[in-house]
Structure formats: structure tokens, C-alpha cells
Amino acid sequence: MDPRDAMDRRDLAWYVDRVAQALVFVGGISAIIFILGIFVFVTKEGLDFVLGSLNLGEFFTSIAWRPTSNNPTYGALALMVGTASVTGFAMLFSVPLSLGAALYIGEFATGKTREALKILVEMLAAIPSVVWGFVGMSIMNPLIIETFDVPVGLGVLNAGLILGLMAAPIMTTIAEDALKAVPDTYREAAEALGATRWEVILKVVIPASKNGLLAAVLLGVGRGFGETMAVLMASGHAINLPTSPFDSVRALTATIAAELGDTVYGSSHYGALFTLGIFLFLVTFIVNLTADVVVRGIRKK
Amino acid sequence: MFTATTLNRRSYRTQNVARAVFFLMTVTLVIPVLIIIGTLVVKGGPAISWEFLFTEPRDGMTAGGIFPALVGTVWLVAVALLASVPVGVAAALYLSEYAPDNLLTRTINLAIINLAGVPSIVHALFGVGAFVLFFNIGASILAASLTLAVMTLPVVIVATRESLQAVPQAFREACWNMGATRWQTIRKVVLPNSISGILTGVILEVSRTSGETAPIMFTGAAAFVAFLPASVFDQTMAMSYHLYYIATQQTGVPEEIPFGVALVLISIVLMMNAISIAFRVYLRGLKKW
């Protein structure tokens, strides 16, 4: 037998490798632990309220969010409508603009222009939400009041515009990725048949990447839905079912941010805010899951 | 036969119109950034002074500077990085170097997407429920930083995983063939060649973390603390929360102060972003294989 068969023993390097593998594995599953942890701990604090004072009918159909009244009611409808109206308004202009920007950056722009636009989009994404909120209050607010001659400039329009700009980078980036995923051979084949660039985009690129574009929109919606500080500061934060873009509204996220500091630990108000948190968590979870399934759909093809 | 037909000409015109429209759409999206930065500079610029940056707020925050908030943000970001970078890099190493294509890996990826997608205020609730109450850390820099760390973990994981995967597989196989363990391969070849990409991601995380407000509101940020933090168990002021507070909760603050705070905050964030972008461009030019 070869004397070097003695080498077949588990040396330090072997054990170090094992330990490293175990540590790295813990890091790997940490994301799962944290997402479960978020669900568990938010639910834990909200559970008393959910099992006790929560009236589901009231929660989903009443607009009376009066947590501090002597006879508190927890109707979240106005908050949901507030979130939906601001997010909806944001998407109304942000989806077409973002997809258009993705098409321009991905399919038309070249060289320096392309780099510059991408950097600007990144800067858009980098602005902190509290700064956006401040912009809404101090720049947009007077602008809206003056332009439309309305008494208050904080509302659906203001928050929607801010939110649309905030959600645009993620939509642009994901949509551009989806466009990039369309193989160049498709484009070349269509161009060889005499199609213009625009015809290629319209008839080949967009159909081939529509799942990715849909995922981009979903992630944008999720982003808008979950935004807190900017909406809190720019929406006017008034409980209201809006009838015009100038009406003030209050969002789910903003309600938690504005009220949690004033609640007593363990009170029903405290529990109600955590219940809003559970609701937000579940909705964003479903939106993200759907986006992931949609994206996975393209990868399979 | 090859002359432009009417049809042909029309389709080229359509193409040019489409290009112009998409260009305008892009510009519409990015112009506000420039307007915002410009306005902040014009209106906040006059507030910036040596005194503004390096003294405490005075007279119910209607005068004075932002020094405690600046220091607090540095604390928060530093502790958050200490917590999230090791975990994030480990997670990325697992996903890039070890993970088989199975249900667990898909679940991890889904968890990362969700971690990035969960609203920041829900992260704040988690921070309150887990760190402040359950682990009984109390509202402090530590609790706030851990909340920030969990929230920005996906940034580190995604950036690190990308730069690890940019290292060609052939390099790993060459090491394995020589009898190197996976860990030796990672340490001697994979990490040294992706460390700059990881750094880019970390800088980006600094940028993200320093601007976050909601996650720290109830976990450790305070409107006013008279002293600078001495340990991670202290509460602290922070730039982002300070801006929120003086813009919404405090009356009688002269206009240039919140503008000045916003300008300093956005400068920090954009500077970090610029460094990250410059780093990336530099790396692209640096060919090692």
C-alpha cells in the first residue's frame, strides 16, 4: 500500500471546511428565519386584539378609525381606500412612464446617454422616503395650492405623484431586465425580415417579455403599497373617502407610523396597529409571491 | 427594389415618433430628481455652516445644528453593518457556492424577495416586538440597528451573490481539482476576486440605511437627546428622524433648517451612491481574466 494512503485522514482543513459550510448554511437560512420572525413577532403583538376586540366586519367596512375615543372603533376601510387611492393614482402615471423609460433605456438608448439615464434612475431610487415626504410638504404642497387654487395641497395628488416617482426605479429596472432577457436572436431575426426597431419591439420584444413587465408592475405596486414616511407626510393624513385628487387621505402604513408612539403597550389601540401590520405583511407577501411566480413562469420558457 | 416604399417610410417615421415619446417619458421621470436636488441646494444651502454641522440644536430645535443627529446616524449605520454584512455575505456564499437547486434554495430566494418587499413600517413593528420587547433590549441604538440590519439584508445578499457569481466556475474547479476544500477555494480565489463587488454592495447599503426613518422611529431614535450616545444601549437622534420631526412635529422652525437637514441627508446618501457607482465603473475597467 502506498505510504501516502496515510494522507487519507480528516485534517484541520477538512474540519474547517465543515464548520464553514455549517456557518454559511445558517446565514443562508437566516432570510427564512427573519421573514418567519417578522410574521411571528408582529402577529404575537397583534394576537390579543385579533382574538379579542377585533370585529372583522367593522375592520373591513367601517371608516370609523377612532382608537382614542372612549368607545373606540377600529374601522380600517378609509385607511385601505387611502392606501389604494394613493397607490392607484401613483401607478396611473408611473406604470406607463416606467415602462416607457425601460423601453428607451433598454432598446433605444446607447453609450453615454444610456449610462447617464441609468444613473439618474438610480439616484431616484436613492432618495430617502423621508426626504420625499419633505419634498411633498414643502415643495409640492405650495405648488399644488397655487396651480389648482385649492386650500390644501396635501392629498391623493401630492402623495400619488411622490409615490409614483418612488416606485418608478424598481419598475424601470425590473422591466429593463425583462427586456434584456429576450434573446438578441429574436430581434435579429425580425430585423432581417425588414422590420423596424419599433416594429420589433412592438411585435417581438414586448410579447416575449410581458410576464417580466407584469412582475415589474406588481413589484411597483408592492413598493407603493408599503411606503410609509412619504405618504404620511404628503397625504394630509386625514381619515376620508376621497372624491377628488385634492382630498386628503390616510394610509395604512402612515397610521401605524403616526400612532404607535402614543399607544400604551398591550392596549387595544396598540394591538390594532399591529393588526394593520399583519394585514400589510400578508398583502405584500401575496404580491411578492405572485410576482415571483410570474417571473418564474418566464424563466421556465 | 431597395428604394424606400411609402410603407417603409411611414414605419420609420413611426419608429422615430416612438423613440421621441419614450425619451420624453424617461426625462419626465428623471427630471424631478434634478429639480429636487436643485431646490434643496438653493433653499437648504444657506443653512449649512460649520456651526450647523457641529453643534447641537437649540431653542426647541428652532436654531443651532444637527451634530447629535449626524453622530447618531453614523452609530446606527455602523452597528447595522456590523450585524448585516457577515450574515448577508454568509447567505450569499451559501446561495452562490453551496446551495443545490432545491426547494430550500427556492424558499430562501423567496424569503429574500419578501424581506426586501415587506413595508418598512412592518419591519419597525417587528423591531418593536422582537428586539425592543421580546429580547428586552429596549429602545436603543442596538434595537434600531438590528431592525435596519434585517431590513437591508437583501441589499448585501443580492450584491454579494452577484459578485460571487461573476467569478468563473472554471477557477473553482481548478482549485477543487488540486484538492482544495470548498472553503479554501472560497477564501483563496473566490472572495479575493469578488471583494470589490461586495464592497460596492456594502456602500449601497450604507446609503439605504442612513436614510431609513420608519424602522427606527419606535426602536431607538429619539426626537432630542441632550448627549451623544456612549453605548449601543443608548437612544439617539438620527438625521432621517430629525428631518421628520422638525418638518411635522415642531412649530416655529425657520424654513432653511429642515431644508438644510434634507440637503445634508441627501448629500450623504447620494455621495455613498456615487462612490458605489464610481467603484463599479472602475471595476469594470479592471480586467483580471
Next chain:
Amino acid sequence: MVDGLPASATAGVLAAATTAGGVASPLYGEPPIIEVRDLTISYDGQPALRDISLDIFRHEIFGIIGPANSGKTSFLRTLNRMDGFNPGMDVRGSIRLNGKDINDWRNVYALRSRIGVVFPLPVGLPLTVYDNVAFSPRLRGIRRKADLDEVVERCLTRAALWDEVKDRLDSLGSLLSGGQQQRLTIARALSQEPELLLLDEFSIAVDPVTTMRIEDVLRELRSELTIVLVTNLVQQARRLADRTAFFLMGEMVDIGATEDLFEGRVRDERTTGYIEGRFG
């Protein structure tokens, strides 16, 4: 019992190790270094190699020829258990190294460190030339600068690369030319002090002159170690190999002394067909 030994060996003339002109002859009389039995490799259920049994002897150059997708590379990868890194790759049968089943090794890294591998495409690691060659010695715990210097110079010299790189040992190995990187890969394999060297179509990315130089090196190395040479160039097998096996579509069609195969003494007509270039 053993397939395809040269006539001289079976006649017992060269039963023991003899050395002529510094080049050892294969040790056909001693137990083989590699024994492969009933080896079947499949990827996701699709067989890539079926039922291979063969022996490889110490100090021989064992050639494997055959067209693309014949299972040659899969065979090499299983010899040092690199199959573990290919999910979906399934290996059945047994492979023994020095009489010990390679799956019985408790430390697979120690197994791999004894087997040098050279790929079809050269891989200079993104380390300095010096660190490329010192990589394996350092894994073995060699730390002294003088010892490392000695290994680096010896291995680079053997791989016919020393003269070209001795003045820039601190430049990146991954930025050398293709031919230089391939010789660097060989130097790295030699730095493992392997008893078995696996070469997988090493000349694909190398110019003819360098190929010839490497072939000379391989002939010299035969006195120190055993070489398995997978090649798509039948003439290369003819120049180098003591024995040659012909793989075709996952089957070992033929195995024998190289001179027998090339002079038409084959078991299967397809072997002659391939060697003469009628298909490939």
C-alpha cells in the same frame, strides 16, 4: 484477465520494472494503479458511459480516444470524484486507486490532491504566476519561502514555462497567453506531486509548437507518474500512449496496445474506421 496488454508484457519479457534511457516502462507485472469495474455514468437518467472495465498501470501513458460526447471527459471526472460537483450525475460501479475504492476515502480532498488534472481550456487562476504554482504546496502545509521557490522553479521548468515567466512571476496567471496558461496549468498539476495525471484534450487551445513541447514533457514524466491522456487527436495518442482505449457513444469499443490498434489488430472494425478518419 487484464485487457489489451502489449504482446511483450503478456509474454512476461517486461514483467518487472526496467529503465531504459531514464524512462521507466509501464509496470504491467504489478497491481494496477487504477482498476475500473462496471462503471456506468449517467446524467439525469441519460447514460453517458456504459459498463466500462479497465485497468491502468503505473508508469504508463494510457490514451483514450473517441469522438465528442463519447463519455471521455465524464470518465476523467469520476476518477478524482469531481462528479460530486455535478448535480444530476450518477456514477455506478467501482473505481479503485491503489486497491482502495475511491468512495472509501474519508477525505476526498486528500484523494484529489494526489491526482493532477489538466483541462481542455487553460485555467490560469487570477493569482500571480508564483501563487498559481505554490497553491497546492501551500495546501499541503509548505510555508518556507525557500521550499516554495524551489517547487515553483522546478515545476515551471518541467512544464517548459520557466524561461518565459521567470522575470514576471508576480504577474497574473490568468492574463498569460493561452499556450502559457496551459503550461501553467500543467506546472500547477505537477506541483501537487501527483501519482496520477489526467489530461483532457490539453492541446485544444495550444499552438502546435507548444503541443510538441508539452508532449516531450509528458514522455519524460512517465518515469515519475502515470498519465491518462484523453485526446481528440488520434495521432497524439499514437505518439504518446502505451495503451489506448477507444470510446464511442458511451461504450468502450476497443482497448489494446497502441501499436496494435494503429496497425489494425483491433477487436472491432469501428476502431480502425475512427483511426483512419472514416468518421469522427
